[in-house]
Structure formats: C-alpha cells, structure tokens
Amino acid sequence: MDSILVRGNGPVTGDIEIAGAKNACLTLMPATLLSEEPLTLTNAPRLSDIKTMTALLTSLGAEISSLQEGKVLTMSSHADLNPVADYEIVRKMRASNLVLGPLLARLGHAVVSLPGGCAIGARPMDLHTTALEALGAEIELKDGYLHATTRGGLKGAVHKMRFPSVGATENFVMAASLAKGTSVLENAAREPEIVDLVACLKKMGAQIEGEGTDRIEIQGVDRLHGATHPVVTDRIELGTFMLAPAICGGEVTCLGGKLSLVESFVTKLNEAGIEVTESARGLTVKRTGDRVKSVNVTTEPFPGFPTDLQAQMMALLCTATGTSVLEETIFENRFMHAPELIRMGAQIEVHGGHATVHGVERLKGAQVMATDLRASVSLILAGLAAEGETVVSRVYHLDRGYEFVEKKLSGIGAHIERIKA
Numbered sequence: 001m002d003s004i005l006v007r008g009n010g011p012v013t014g015d016i017e018i019a020g021a022k023n024a025c026l027t028l029m030p031a032t033l034l035s036e037e038p039l040t041l042t043n044a045p046r047l048s049d050i051k052t053m054t055a056l057l058t059s060l061g062a063e064i065s066s067l068q069e070g071k072v073l074t075m076s077s078h079a080d081l082n083p084v085a086d087y088e089i090v091r092k093m094r095a096s097n098l099v100l101g102p103l104l105a106r107l108g109h110a111v112v113s114l115p116g117g118c119a120i121g122a123r124p125m126d127l128h129t130t131a132l133e134a135l136g137a138e139i140e141l142k143d144g145y146l147h148a149t150t151r152g153g154l155k156g157a158v159h160k161m162r163f164p165s166v167g168a169t170e171n172f173v174m175a176a177s178l179a180k181g182t183s184v185l186e187n188a189a190r191e192p193e194i195v196d197l198v199a200c201l202k203k204m205g206a207q208i209e210g211e212g213t214d215r216i217e218i219q220g221v222d223r224l225h226g227a228t229h230p231v232v233t234d235r236i237e238l239g240t241f242m243l244a245p246a247i248c249g250g251e252v253t254c255l256g257g258k259l260s261l262v263e264s265f266v267t268k269l270n271e272a273g274i275e276v277t278e279s280a281r282g283l284t285v286k287r288t289g290d291r292v293k294s295v296n297v298t299t300e301p302f303p304g305f306p307t308d309l310q311a312q313m314m315a316l317l318c319t320a321t322g323t324s325v326l327e328e329t330i331f332e333n334r335f336m337h338a339p340e341l342i343r344m345g346a347q348i349e350v351h352g353g354h355a356t357v358h359g360v361e362r363l364k365g366a367q368v369m370a371t372d373l374r375a376s377v378s379l380i381l382a383g384l385a386a387e388g389e390t391v392v393s394r395v396y397h398l399d400r401g402y403e404f405v406e407k408k409l410s411g412i413g414a415h416i417e418r419i420k421a
C-alpha cells in the first residue's frame with residue numbers, strides 16, 4: 001500500500017485547481033439509469049470512487065466511456081438493465097446505495113446490497129427505504145440485500161424525513177422524477193451536490209422545484225432524455241486546499257472556488273484570523289499573522305459547517321493559540337484522526353461527540369495511519385505544519401477523494417511525495 005511523505009513546510013504560494021465534486025459526480029452518474037439516452041458529465045474528478053461507481057453501473061448494464069483523461073464521462077443505459085447491485089462492489093463504497101432509487105424508478109424492482117457501516121459511523125439505510133416506501137415501494141432485507149419492488153410503478157407522495165440525509169434526498173428525487181404524479185420531500189437536504197443533481201435532472205426533462213431549500217417538489221414525467229452536464233466544484237477539496245496556506249502561511253488561490261459553496265467554513269477561517277477574498281478566478285486565502293486563533297466548530301447539514309471538513313479543520317486548530325472545541329453532530333465516530341494527530345504532538349481530548357484541542361506551538365513529524373478519507377488529508381495538512389517528516393500510511397482512502405494530491409500540493413510549494421508500495 002502506498003504512503004505519503006510530507007516534510008514540514010514554509011509558506012505556500014500560487015494557484016491550485018479545484019476539481020469537480022466527488023459527491024456530486026457519485027449521484028450524477030447513477031442518474032444515467034433513469035434514461036435510455038446518453039448522459040455526459042464534464043468536469044468529472046479523477047478518483048478511485050468514480051472508478052468504483054463506473055464498475056457498479058457497468059455491472060448493472062450501463063455503458064460508460066471515460067474521455068479526456070477521465071474528465072468527461074459518457075454514459076448510456078439503453079440496454080436491458082440488471083437490477084442486482086452486488087455486495088462485492090457495493091461494500092467498497094457507501095455511495096453505491098444511490099443506484100437504488102434510479103433502478104426502482106426505471107425497472108420497478110431492484111436488489112441492492114446493504115453498504116454496511118464504515119469507519120466514521122454505522123450509516124444505516126432507513127431514511128432511504130422509508131422515503132422510497134412513501135413512493136409505494138415495498139422493501140425487504142434478505143441475505144444482506146435490500147429487495148425493492150413496486151406494484152404498478154412508483155406513485156407521487158408527500159414525505160417528511162426525520163433528518164435531512166443527503167443520500168436519501170438524492171434517491172427520493174431521482175425515483176420521484178419518474179413516479180406518477182407529484183411528490184414532495186420535506187426536511188430535504190440542501191447540499192450544493194443536490195442542487196447540481198437537480199440541475200442535471202432538469203436538463204434531462206425532469207420537473208423539479210425547491211432544490212437548495214428544505215422542501216423539494218417533483219412532478220413525475222414518463223421518461224427522461226439525454227443531457228450534458230458539468231459537475232459542480234468540489235467544496236470539500238476546495239476547503240481542504242484553502243487550509244494549506246492557513247496552516248503553512250502564504251497565499252494561495254483556489255481556482256474555481258466560490259464563497260457560496262463554503263460560507264460557514266470561511267466564517268470560521270475568518271474567526272481564526274485567515275483572510276479569504278473572492279474573485280472571478282476563485283478564492284484567495286492568506287495567512288498574515290504567526291499563529292491562528294482558536295475557534296469552536298459544530299458540524300451541521302448544509303449550510304452549516306460540513307462534517308467532511310472537520311478533520312482538516314482540527315489539523316489547523318492543533319497549532320492555534322488557545323483552546324478550540326469541535327463538535328461532530330453528523331457521524332458518531334468521526335474523530336479517528338485525533339489519536340494520530342496526538343502522535344504528532346497535538347493536545348486533544350475526545351469525549352463522545354466533542355473534541356477539545358489545546359493549541360501547541362508546533363507539531364512534530366511522525367508515522368501515522370489514515371483511517372478514512374478526510375482523516376488522511378488532515379494528517380497531510382498537519383504534516384505540512386510539523387517539524388520534520390511525517391509518513392501517512394494507508395493512503396488508498398485519500399485516492400477515493402483527492403485527485404493528484406501530491407502534484408497539486410507540490411505546485412504551491414509543499415514538500416510532499418508518494419512512496420509506492
């Protein structure tokens with residue numbers, strides 16, 4: 001397994017290009033199952049998760065070509081589709097569950113392996129199944145697979161979720177696009193990736209209103225057609241790279257970055273003493289002072305502070321002046337980077353969903369292990385702020401969500417290299 005070697009760094013400067021969003025691409029790709037006509041995505045990120053979704057959709061009968069070094073994906077689901085999403089692929093990636101709604105809508109039945117828990121939490125599927133049941137699906141768990149059927153197709157309905165789940169919102173919206181009549185989802189998730197999915201579905205002929213609010217209304221149509229759609233900018237990759245100058249000092253412009261994607265995150269960066277300015281090119285981040293100030297952070301559904309930036313923010317706060325408290329409200333086990341940061345000299349106490357970080361002047365390089373995707377990049381960021389060398393092992397997690405990370409960070413002057421296994 002590859003590792004990443006990072007050396008403590010001086011200030012970073014320059015431009016860094018932000019890719020299309022993993023979490024948008026992973027819901028846009030299954031939308032191909034909703035139509036017989038081709039769906040083309042541009043600005044796709046080059047990630048192992050995208051390869052996993054490609055393998056899953058191919059196993060279901062979709063034809064996918066990857067063009068322009070993976071930046072363009074053309075997909076077509078005109079063939080007879082296979083309704084079974086096999087455990088061997090689904091177990092690799094939680095987002096595989098996003099084929100459930102589209103398969104059900106297109107075929108009237110689907111058999112999708114339960115994705116199971118993962119390092120950051122149990123991540124059940126009840127919000128997905130109850131949302132699809134509201135549309136008339138009958139869903140049963142047998143041998144580790146969700147067996148979903150409809151009698152006479154999906155029917156529009158009003159459904160309120162107990163929590164604004166991102167994935168359940170996406171499955172509901174995709175399924176309801178081909179249901180008979182009007183559907184309303186209340187307490188819907190509002191993430192930009194959902195707005196992006198709806199923008200694409202509308203290009204395919206879907207009739208949807210309210211995306212980006214907590215009430216989405218969908219008027220079902222008989223069929224959807226082909227479309228071409230650019231994947232929205234990855235706000236998590238954006239936030240991650242914005243932290244490089246915040247941690248090392250310097251000035252970096254994240255090309256394509258938009259304030260509207262990362263507002264709550266930028267509020268916290270500003271509180272910590274980091275300057276962020278928006279221009280037509282992107283977001284420019286500058287750290288002028290010596291050390292950042294401590295800030296308290298609570299993760300929340302969008303537009304709140306994203307859980308997917310909590311680990312990286314913790315890396316920054318390890319060297320802040322004073323004490324910060326990070327509260328994780330989305331996932332029950334998302335502080336696994338804390339013991340690794342402690343190996344680097346950080347002073348962190350974790351109690352349930354709270355982590356208290358007492359800032360130290362400097363971290364020290366160490367051998368650390370990546371436990372999940374965002375944890376891995378938080379250790380790289382911490383390594384850039386540390387004295388000496390840090391080796392982050394198990395970086396296959398990193399490759400799920402960050403394309404060419406060594407190249408992108410070296411481009412702004414970071415000392416980082418991959419050690420091939």
Ligand SMILES: CC(=O)N[C@H]1[C@@H](OP(=O)(O)OP(=O)(O)OC[C@H]2O[C@@H](n3ccc(=O)[nH]c3=O)[C@H](O)[C@@H]2O)O[C@H](CO)[C@@H](O)[C@@H]1O
Pocket residue numbers: 022023024026094095121122123124125126127128129163164165166167168189193301307308330331332
């Ligand atoms: C591919 C993708 O887009 N992944 C993102 C998506 O994951 P994902 O769509 O899985 O996240 P959800 O919004 O569904 O999960 C949020 C919370 O709801 C719980 N829950 C979810 C579904 C369910 O049926 N029952 C239930 O209890 C989860 O365990 C979790 O505690 O949103 C998360 C929250 O912003 C991000 O961290 C992930 O990066």
Ligand SMILES: C=C(OP(=O)(O)O)C(=O)O
Pocket residue numbers: 023093094095120308373374401
């Ligand atoms: C948790 C994440 O992804 P996934 O939902 O695909 O596991 C993430 O992107 O940080």
